[in-house]
Amino acid sequence: MTSDTTAAPVDAARTVASGTPPPDPQRLEEVEERLVEVINHGALSLMISVGHRTGLFDALTELGTTTIADLARAAGLDERYVTEWLGAMTVGGLVAHEPGDGTYTLPPEEAALLSRATPGENIAAFAQYVPLLGSVEDEIVDCFRQGGGVPYAAYPRFQEIMEEDSEQTVVAALREDILPLVPGLTDRLERGIRVLDVGCGRGRALTELAAAFPNSVLVGYDLSEEAVAHARANAAARGLDNVRFEALDAARLAEVERPGETQLVTTFDAVHDQADPFGVVRGIRTVLADDGVYLAQDIDASSSHHGDLDHPLGPLLYTVSCLHCMTVSLARGGEGLGAMWGRERARTLFAQAGFADVEVHTLAHDVQNAYYVCRP
Numbered sequence: 001m002t003s004d005t006t007a008a009p010v011d012a013a014r015t016v017a018s019g020t021p022p023p024d025p026q027r028l029e030e031v032e033e034r035l036v037e038v039i040n041h042g043a044l045s046l047m048i049s050v051g052h053r054t055g056l057f058d059a060l061t062e063l064g065t066t067t068i069a070d071l072a073r074a075a076g077l078d079e080r081y082v083t084e085w086l087g088a089m090t091v092g093g094l095v096a097h098e099p100g101d102g103t104y105t106l107p108p109e110e111a112a113l114l115s116r117a118t119p120g121e122n123i124a125a126f127a128q129y130v131p132l133l134g135s136v137e138d139e140i141v142d143c144f145r146q147g148g149g150v151p152y153a154a155y156p157r158f159q160e161i162m163e164e165d166s167e168q169t170v171v172a173a174l175r176e177d178i179l180p181l182v183p184g185l186t187d188r189l190e191r192g193i194r195v196l197d198v199g200c201g202r203g204r205a206l207t208e209l210a211a212a213f214p215n216s217v218l219v220g221y222d223l224s225e226e227a228v229a230h231a232r233a234n235a236a237a238r239g240l241d242n243v244r245f246e247a248l249d250a251a252r253l254a255e256v257e258r259p260g261e262t263q264l265v266t267t268f269d270a271v272h273d274q275a276d277p278f279g280v281v282r283g284i285r286t287v288l289a290d291d292g293v294y295l296a297q298d299i300d301a302s303s304s305h306h307g308d309l310d311h312p313l314g315p316l317l318y319t320v321s322c323l324h325c326m327t328v329s330l331a332r333g334g335e336g337l338g339a340m341w342g343r344e345r346a347r348t349l350f351a352q353a354g355f356a357d358v359e360v361h362t363l364a365h366d367v368q369n370a371y372y373v374c375r376p
């Protein structure tokens, strides 16, 4: 048989099986190339995460051009594993290899984006989400079949990775970019106001605010005892006595805070994965003073699949949503809004919860999020 005659029945079988016309041969080739590239890059992102966690990018940056043995020694790692990792980095086009003298170099641009040498710019830190999500694949497949969700407890490294994420997307931009979204807010914080951060995680943003504004009193709430313990330890290590952290279901906010006594409430990436997002935002409105501000950072999307076709992080964010944000909410019997709920639904929710004035901003350093400035 020639290859032509073997190809025909395959296409015919596809047509019969799927009810779609036979594939266009040229496009078939293009799609195949693209899919192979997708799988290659998916695998590479795992190795980028490994390189971040093991400190290999940092060691490569520090050493400049190096050999496998020197890199393994400098990073304190097993040489056989470092060899294989360098193989992936080399064929993946991130590390330059000189076979003549057996050396490896991380070019300066890759070093700037993959090592910890450039604070706020470390893309390798975000690659950690890929293995984190992969670790719950079995549970997610079960949820596809039976419904329900995967609880926060199934993601042991979530708070640690989120802390690194927050350090780059929130903390690094807090004073220069985020606070100025609310005119006069920095002055008010300097004079001294009451601030709540709801879903504060390990509390990096609030701790930073507490250090910067000693006259203000700040409280962080999070469901996670582990995150709250970290936040407390971090604040104590910095000698801060104007901030405290409490483990609390944010749906109970209005039970523990007096109505109308807080001038600033923040949520950083913490509405869409709530079990009861409306209840939480309604509680925020209740505890906020009439001249107060609610500042919400949340994933910037369009609220429709077709509206996000050009989203620079669309596939990543839908994946994060399905394998984390949506499912943790569903696991608590919640709404399962998902990370990609988008601006339209966010605006509607904030308005229905009692915020008459909602401004939406974007910031150059953060393509992932929108910043909502909500006033009663």
Ligand SMILES: C[S@@+](CC[C@H](N)C(=O)[O-])C[C@H]1O[C@@H](n2cnc3c(N)ncnc32)[C@H](O)[C@@H]1O
Pocket (backbone or CB within 6 Å): 152, 162, 163, 166, 170, 198, 199, 200, 201, 202, 203, 221, 222, 223, 224, 227, 248, 249, 250, 251, 267, 268, 269, 270, 273, 274, 275
């Ligand atoms: C995506 S993380 C963001 C954490 C933090 N704001 C940051 O930017 O690093 C969402 C946080 O919301 C918390 N959370 C989820 N549901 C909650 C609830 N019902 N009450 C309080 N916190 C909740 C989670 O534990 C998690 O720390």
